[in-house]
Amino acid sequence: WTPLLVAIQKGHEKVASVLLDRGADIEGAKKGGWTPLLIAAQYGNVELVRQLLDRGADIEAANSDGETALLVAAIDGTASVVELLLDRGAEYVNxxxxxxxxxxxxxxxxxxxxxxxxxxxxxxxxxxxxxxxxxxxxxxxxx
Structure with missing residues (x-):
């Protein structure tokens, strides 16, 4: 786990913002291909998802099981995250x-x-x- 991934998992939006401002890897994944966006989607944090997308996170990045942020949000997250991802152009996959x-x-x-x-x-x-x-x-x- 990187500091950015921990901040996202814990829902610390300001900490995540500071880490990204200081060069944290927006696509840096933990084992299994879980990127910051996938983790934010899994935990249903619409503000972190928005922040990551605004900063250029790959909306179609998938973990090692082929699950994208849209699918992860649909399974584990919240409807507001699903809506945001669809509004931003997430594709239906799998x-x-x-x-x-x-x-x-x-x-x-x-x-x-x-x-x-x-x-x-x-x-x-x-x-x-x-x-x-x-x-x-x-x-x-x-x-």
Missing amino acids: GFEPLHVSCILRDVPKTQKLLGNGANVDSRASGRFTPLTLAAAQPSNER
Whole structure:
């Protein structure tokens, strides 16, 4: 782990900014190919993801399992990170389809439209995650 990766994992946005200002490697990865962007996406820190993208982080960088920031955010992160990555041009990869994203975002109208147009409910992102499993993994806003 580099100091930058630790700062990102712990959610220390200002520390990460200082480290990047002082030349920390924005693509410096830990074992398994986990770059700062992938870690920020995994931990659901939209501000760190934004900061890294603004500074030129490779949005399509993948870990050794072929998982990009978009897929990592969909599985472990938050909907706001998924939205930011899509807004910045992240590509669907590893079987990741629009239906997966609409389920993650809990966008019922979009999900209904996609299903009405024949979206494959059995498609698997990264060979493992169906739209239903991704929807079920998202935290509920209901109390």
